[in-house]
Amino acid sequence: MELKVKVNRAFYPLMENRSRYSVSYGGAGSGKSYNAGQTIILRVMRAQERKILVARKVAKTFRFSVFSLLVRIISEWNLESIFRINKTEMTITCVNGNQILCLGLDDVEKLKSIDGITEIWIEEASEITEDDLTQLNLRLRGETEVPKQIILTFNPINATHWLKRRFFDRKDASAFVLHTTYKDNHFLDADYIQELEKLKEVDQYYYDVYCLGKWGVLGNVVFSNFVIEEFDYGEGDLESLCDGMDFGFNHPSTLERFGFKDGELYVYDELSIKGLTNQEWMGEVEKILPKHRPCTADSSEPGRIREFQQAGFNLGGAKKGKDSVREGIDFLKRYRIHIHSRNCPGLAARLPLYKYKQDRDGNAIDEPVEVLDDEIAALRYGSEPLWIQSTPKVSTFAPM
Numbered sequence: 001m002e003l004k005v006k007v008n009r010a011f012y013p014l015m016e017n018r019s020r021y022s023v024s025y026g027g028a029g030s031g032k033s034y035n036a037g038q039t040i041i042l043r044v045m046r047a048q049e050r051k052i053l054v055a056r057k058v059a060k061t062f063r064f065s066v067f068s069l070l071v072r073i074i075s076e077w078n079l080e081s082i083f084r085i086n087k088t089e090m091t092i093t094c095v096n097g098n099q100i101l102c103l104g105l106d107d108v109e110k111l112k113s114i115d116g117i118t119e120i121w122i123e124e125a126s127e128i129t130e131d132d133l134t135q136l137n138l139r140l141r142g143e144t145e146v147p148k149q150i151i152l153t154f155n156p157i158n159a160t161h162w163l164k165r166r167f168f169d170r171k172d173a174s175a176f177v178l179h180t181t182y183k184d185n186h187f188l189d190a191d192y193i194q195e196l197e198k199l200k201e202v203d204q205y206y207y208d209v210y211c212l213g214k215w216g217v218l219g220n221v222v223f224s225n226f227v228i229e230e231f232d233y234g235e236g237d238l239e240s241l242c243d244g245m246d247f248g249f250n251h252p253s254t255l256e257r258f259g260f261k262d263g264e265l266y267v268y269d270e271l272s273i274k275g276l277t278n279q280e281w282m283g284e285v286e287k288i289l290p291k292h293r294p295c296t297a298d299s300s301e302p303g304r305i306r307e308f309q310q311a312g313f314n315l316g317g318a319k320k321g322k323d324s325v326r327e328g329i330d331f332l333k334r335y336r337i338h339i340h341s342r343n344c345p346g347l348a349a350r351l352p353l354y355k356y357k358q359d360r361d362g363n364a365i366d367e368p369v370e371v372l373d374d375e376i377a378a379l380r381y382g383s384e385p386l387w388i389q390s391t392p393k394v395s396t397f398a399p400m
Contacts, residue, residue, distance in 0.1 A: 003077060005042070010184035011035040014176070015042070018147040021175035023167050025154050026213030029182035029196055032153045036121050037069045039151070041077070043119065044098040048145040052100050053120045055136065057127040057345045059104025060287075062090060064273045064280075066123045067102045105132050106342050111139075118144050125152040127345040130162045157349060159215045168215070181212050203369045205355065210372065220356040220364040222329060226337040228348045233266050233338075235259060243295035244382020245285075245315070246374050247304050250274065253281045255289060256347060256378040265335040272346035272375060278304045282311060289313075296381045318381040319388060326366065328380035331387035347375040 007015065008031050014024055015035070024032040044050050054066050067090045074083050074092070084093045090102040103111055105128060117139050122128060133150075140148040154163065167175050182188055182196050199207040209216040235241055238259025246254045253276055257269040271284055289295060291312045297305055299317030308315040318324070339348045350372055356364040 003079075005038065005077065006187070007038060008035065008180075008185055008187070010180050011178070014178050015039050017176045018149060019174055019176040020147075020149060021167070021172070022149055022151045023175055023177040024152065024180070025156055025163075025177070026179045026184075027181040027196075027209075027211045028155060029185055029188055029192060029211075030180035030213065031185040031187065032180055033066075033069065033123060034073075036123070036151050036153050037066070037073050040100060040119075040121055041070065041073050041079070043146075044092075044094045044100055045079075045082070045096070046098075047096065050098040050118045050146060051114075051116050052098075053114065053117050053136075053139070054100060054102045055105055055120060055122050055128075056124055057105050057132070057342065059107050060271065060284075061273055062102050062104060063087075064276060064284075066121075068275075070100065070102075105136075114139070116142070118146050119149045119151070121151040121153070123153055124345070125154040126157050126161060126163060127349060129341070130166065133166075156209065156213055156215045157353065158209075159217050161215075164215055179213060199371065202371060203355075203357065206369060206371045209353075218353060218355060220358060221352070222354045222356060222368050223333065223337070223351055225333055225335065226339060226351055228339045228341045230341055231266065231268075231338055233259075233261060234268050237261060238266055238268070240386060241293070242382040242386065243289060243293055244378040244380065244384075245295055245297040246378040246381065247278075247281075247298050247301040248274065248374055249276070252346070252374050254346065254374045254378040255285055255295075256344070256375060256382055257289070258379070258382065260335070263335070264338060265332070266338045266340075267344050267347055267379065268340050270340075270344035270346055270375065278307050282308060282313075285313075294385070296384050298377065298381060318384050324384075325368065325380065327387060328383060329368065331383055332379065344375075347379065350375045 014022060024036060026032060040052055040054065044052060056062055056066060070092060071085055074080060082095045092100040101114065120136055120140065137150060167177060182193060196211050199211055205216055205218065208214045238261050241259040244256050252272040252274045255271040256267055258265055258267040269288055271288060273284060292314055294314050296318050297315050299320055302317065305315055305317050339351065341348055353372060354376055355369055357367045357369055359365055
């Protein structure tokens with residue numbers, strides 16, 4: 001079979017590299033995830049024995065992200081006849097016996113049962129911990145025909161992230177590092193490029209980090225009253241339970257679930273997925289949100305809210321209004337916020353980046369930059385029934 005594949009020239013060195021770690025990072029729209037998917041599909045088609053694990057921090061986001069991307073590449077290349085795709089188990093098997101397995105790192109027991117892994121691709125590697133990487137590295141053992149490799153793809157967050165310390169602050173002879181931006185992706189449409197470049201006018205920091213893929217040192221942050229950790233509390237342990245939803249498509253649709261205990265706020269579960277129709281999004285929400293549970297959503301999407309209501313969900317629109325963003329932020333800043341690191345990777349990634357706008361002299365003004373704030377918007381909407389009444393049934397903690 002002769003296969004003609006279009007690949008961005010910037011990724012040529014990465015596709016054939018065989019270092020232990022293949023680190024592909026940079027800005028949005030650079031094509032790094034798509035290239036990693038291309039690389040995985042090409043490798044399983046080869047004669048050598050391969051079992052490739054594709055991992056993300058949380059399994060529930062897989063079906064509409066990495067797994068969907070791999071299936072799309074197979075379709076675009078007209079290779080359906082040589083691959084068996086199991087959508088239930090999220091496995092892809094080539095006629096030569098080679099296999100791709102998609103798993104979340106939260107599925108610990110299933111992960112432990114897998115052996116014979118030859119390569120691993122970690123998508124959104126900035127969501128995982130350094131210990132996660134160590135444990136995955138230990139899965140690559142034994143003699144195989146092909147060099148063992150871990151592929152990491154991610155957007156840099158800020159200069160304090162462990163990935164920077166691990167692969168950038170010192171030279172690692174076992175790692176091949178490639179930086180790309182949207183300027184390296186020759187298959188992007190003009191409208192998307194225009195949207196990315198608009199960030200120059202919105203906020204230079206976000207343009208540098210999100211578009212150019214630079215490590216940033218963030219100032220003027222909105223929230224400093226949070227901790228990202230694992231905790232045992234769930235909805236049965238918390239009071240004043242809240243659920244908030246923000247709608248999206250090119251940006252993720254997001255659901256944040258949280259409550260209070262001992263005067264502190266615990267965000268215990270999250271759903272954040274791009275590219276879903278409202279019906280698809282509703283199906284995913286139903287898996288974690290009981291229909292009777294009150295949930296506050298973005299009121300700028302009344303049609304989508306109505307569809308949820310017609311399906312039996314207790315969903316209402318946020319009242320918003322003048323200063324509602326500031327009032328919602330002020331409410332959330334009263335509490336120490338605990339973000340579950342495994343269940344809520346989106347909020348854990350976004351909240352530390354949320355910052356205030358600056359005037360021409362570089363001074364912060366009392367207005368946040370509304371970029372990459374989908375999870376934060378859902379958190380604000382969910383809290384609105386509490387702060388709009390000004391009588392929350394929880395006590396605030398004294399900031400340290």
